Amino acid sequence: ISLGKLFVFDFLSDLTGLAAVFAVPVTLAMGAGAGLANGSVAAGLLISLCAVAFGLSFSKLLAVGVGALMRTKRTRGEMLLAFLGAALGMTGVLMGQLMPLVERYAAYLERARWSPSGAAAYALAYGLRAGGAGAFAWSLFVLAAYAAACVALSYRIARRTALGKGGGARRAAIATAQESERDENYAGWRLPFVSAEFSAIVEKELRYALRNAQLRVIALMAVGLTIVLRMAPMSGGTRRTWGMISQYAEGAGAVFSVIYIFTLVSPISTNLFGYDGAGMRALVLSPASRRVILVAKNAAVTFISLLLVTAGVFVASSRPRRSTRSSATGFLYSSRRVYASASA
Known part of the structure; x- marks a missing residue:
């Protein structure tokens, strides 16, 4: 044929x-x-x-x-x-x-x-x-x-x-x-104050995050939507409506910031071992300590969250104090959830 x-x-x-x-x-x-x-x-x-x-x-x-x-x-x-x-x-x-x-x-x-x-x-x-x-x-x-x-x-x-x-x-x-020739001479990252195993795991996770298409789509859509909403003119009726309900929506910014961060980092944080090829065998058979693996993986996710929050602070609303406070609250809450598995 x-x-x-x-x-x-x-x-x-x-x-x-x-x-x-x-x-x-x-x-x-x-x-x-x-x-x-x-x-x-x-x-x-x-x-x-x-x-x-x-x-x-x-x-x-x-x-x-x-x-x-x-x-x-x-x-x-x-x-x-x-x-x-x-x-x-x-x-x-x-x-x-x-x-x-x-x-x-x-x-x-x-x-x-x-x-x-x-x-x-x-x-x-x-x-x-x-x-x-x-x-x-x-x-x-x-x-x-x-x-x-x-x-x-x-x-x-x-x-x-x-x-x-x-x-x-x-x-x-x-x-x-x-x-192949370059990989033979490559020694990997050497992060200060941590072991070589910790640096290697953090490097692997961050390099994967740069290749994660799902994370890119979500991040681009979220940032683009933020820019479009900030460019949209607010009519007088919208201002009056928001003024009526704003007193009942105290803390809504922090709640949506938490949801925003969870959505952005969910491809990595909810499936830490799904992209390793060997799955959970990477945790069982790895020569590194299990605690080191968990802490390094969660540290990489937290670092990605920090970068996304920083980008959101610079792009977000015209009231930087409230935006910064809400985004920081979401980041801290996400960090506590992320590190929970490491302390188990």
């Missing part, structure tokens, strides 16, 4: 995915409804089919591209996933904040018909009307061009990954050899 046939089969198999099961019928129904309203159901369905083809090809391009990147540069691949997750998670919030700008500059939005989603919307809104054949043909061409480009690029990346072509494999082999 050729690679082309395998790629086509894999491409069509995406239609059975959970997202496609819901997205494809909705897109087709939207095109059929717009076509029925304008007396051209076939044209509406044709635009919807092109939109579905672009969606499938773009998702395949992301999957193949991220997969190839994860095989060669795992850290960069995880960072890309973190960025995409944070961007998608913040889309709803940003759209709510950007609506005034959209209404103000609505005349410039017609240029968005060059984008895939803009072309589909422009075709359904104007191309199906009487005399809109030019808009329909242009939108159809734009959608087909985007879909064809995504399919061609996805196939090229998949083929190069499967056959191992290009200079990526050679560069990876050279980098692996250099890393």
Whole structure:
């Protein structure tokens, strides 16, 4: 079986995915409804089919591209996933904040018909009307061009990954050899006033935290949401409502700070041994003392919490005293919870 046939089969198999099961019928129904309203159901369905083809090809391009990147540069691949997750998670919030700008500059939005989603919307809104054949043909061409480009690029990346072509494999082999030589001469961290075992465990935990995509997504979304909320204008009614309930919400900042810290460090603090490969065997069979392992792991989590709290203090509210006090309360409470396992 050729690679082309395998790629086509894999491409069509995406239609059975959970997202496609819901997205494809909705897109087709939207095109059929717009076509029925304008007396051209076939044209509406044709635009919807092109939109579905672009969606499938773009998702395949992301999957193949991220997969190839994860095989060669795992850290960069995880960072890309973190960025995409944070961007998608913040889309709803940003759209709510950007609506005034959209209404103000609505005349410039017609240029968005060059984008895939803009072309589909422009075709359904104007191309199906009487005399809109030019808009329909242009939108159809734009959608087909985007879909064809995504399919061609996805196939090229998949083929190069499967056959191992290009200079990526050679560069990876050279980098692996250099890393092996560097690892032989690497002695690890030497933290002051602690043992070598403690320093090694802290180094391992902090290096893992830098590669944890889940922690990156949560941190980016939390910081981005904080910035968006601080940029949002507060109306007079909102001020009056907050003034009425603020006397009953004393200490709410500290409570939400505790929840904030728990959410950020939960990927590490709730599964200290889940990413070691050997699991709890790292605690049982390690030559280091169990107390040293627990204290070092929890110290790394506490240090990460301190960094996140510090970032939150600088980014958070316009009242720094209250923000600092609430964040410090959350950090201290988190530290007490984190060190509880070490004292057991």
